[in-house]
Amino acid sequence: MMKRILTAILALLLCNHLWGGTLYEYRDSVKNGYNFLLYVPDSYTETSEPLPLIVCLHGKSRAGYDLHMITKYGCVDALRRGTKINALVICPQCPSAAGWIAEKVMNVVNFVGKRYSYDSNRLYVFGMSMGGWGTFKMVAEYPDKVAAAIAMCGGYTGSHIENMGKVPLWIIHGDSDDVTRPYFSKRIIEQLEASGNDKRLRSTWLEGQGHSILARIFLLQQTYDWLTEHSLTDPDRPCSREYEVTNNDLRRAYIYLDPENRQRLPFTKP
Numbered sequence: 001m002m003k004r005i006l007t008a009i010l011a012l013l014l015c016n017h018l019w020g021g022t023l024y025e026y027r028d029s030v031k032n033g034y035n036f037l038l039y040v041p042d043s044y045t046e047t048s049e050p051l052p053l054i055v056c057l058h059g060k061s062r063a064g065y066d067l068h069m070i071t072k073y074g075c076v077d078a079l080r081r082g083t084k085i086n087a088l089v090i091c092p093q094c095p096s097a098a099g100w101i102a103e104k105v106m107n108v109v110n111f112v113g114k115r116y117s118y119d120s121n122r123l124y125v126f127g128m129s130m131g132g133w134g135t136f137k138m139v140a141e142y143p144d145k146v147a148a149a150i151a152m153c154g155g156y157t158g159s160h161i162e163n164m165g166k167v168p169l170w171i172i173h174g175d176s177d178d179v180t181r182p183y184f185s186k187r188i189i190e191q192l193e194a195s196g197n198d199k200r201l202r203s204t205w206l207e208g209q210g211h212s213i214l215a216r217i218f219l220l221q222q223t224y225d226w227l228t229e230h231s232l233t234d235p236d237r238p239c240s241r242e243y244e245v246t247n248n249d250l251r252r253a254y255i256y257l258d259p260e261n262r263q264r265l266p267f268t269k270p
Contacts, residue, residue: 020084023076024270025067026111033107034092037067038270039079040116043086052087052122052228053112055105055138056218059129060097067093073215075126081254085224088118100127100134102141115270121147121232126223128152128214129180136188139167148230148239150223152214153177155184164188165197168230168239172217174209200239206247216253217245 021041028035044051056075071077075089092108094100109123125146127135132154139149140158143166152172156164173185182205192198206214217223222243229240 021079022268023079024268026270027067030104030108030111033104033111034094035065035067036090036092036108037070037076038112038116039076039085039089039091041086041088044088044116046117050117050119052124053109053118054085054087054089054124054126054224054227055109056089056091057100057105057125057127057131057134057138058091058093059131060094060099061129063094063097063130065093065095069093074128074218078218081219083219083221083224087122087124087224087228088112088116094130094134097130099130100137102134102137105134105138106142106145119231120145122228122230123147124227124230125149126218126227127154128218129154129211132180136164139164139169143167144232147232147237148227150217150227151185152217153180153185153211155180156188161188161191162195162197165192165195165200166237168200168237169202170226170239171201171203172206172214172245173203174206174211174214176208177211179211200237202239202241204245206245206250209247209250213250216250219253220245220249222249 021039024038026036058070058074062069070091070093076091090112123146125135125138132151135149135151136154136156139146140160140163143163146167148168150170171185173182175182189203192201226240226243
């Protein structure tokens with residue numbers, strides 16, 4: 001019996017080490033904002049070099065008031081599976097499928113910024129589906145605050161689309177997506193190209209891929225490496241071309257990560 005207890009304790013310690021941080025839940029905390037989860041890595045200290053901040057925006061299937069829903073895919077799921085994200089990570093929850101409001105997302109960012117020290121030159125947005133639409137909104141409305149962004153299977157029909165050309169922006173879409181048609185991403189690219197604002201833009205079209213499979217991209221280390229290469233202080237803010245996402249990456253996304261590393265990641269009150 002004692003041996004089994006010691007083994008269980010050791011396994012728990014290893015799990016916490018593999019995860020490498022704490023997940024906090026915030027409900028009804030931000031005026032004109034959203035409920036959200038905040039991941040704080042063990043590497044964070046108030047006196048150390050400020051860490052980047054990543055905002056992860058989910059799709060409409062995770063909308064509501066149950067924060068556990070937004071752990072099913074996205075950055076929290078990636079952390080559970082062992083992806084290394086050395087950054088503060090905000091995962092807000094949109095209460096309805098009506099779509100993200102950029103101002104409310106930024107209010108959450110500002111709320112966190114008053115309580116945690118982060119590198120304000122390295123704020124990133126990473127979203128899928130409705131979250132992809134929200135990512136485009138964030139880039140269009142806050143081009144001088146967002147250092148880089150990845151928008152997956154999203155679109156945009158709002159104003160100030162020219163602002164997207166100021167931000168290193170990676171658009172990823174499956175060319176067989178019948179939920180959010182590739183047209184919506186292509187329309188943004190065409191408008192930026194037509195206005196000559198495409199030098200910080202890159203796009204990846206995943207041949208034969210549909211909509212939901214792009215959630216696997218959240219698990220890929222190279223996407224976080226790509227984001228964190230960028231800073232508002234970079235001269236002329238160039239867009240990195242170093243990393244790629246391929247169909248083979250999607251097929252092997254779960255193989256790259258050890259399923260035994262998957263953790264429950266209980267929420268902690270701030």
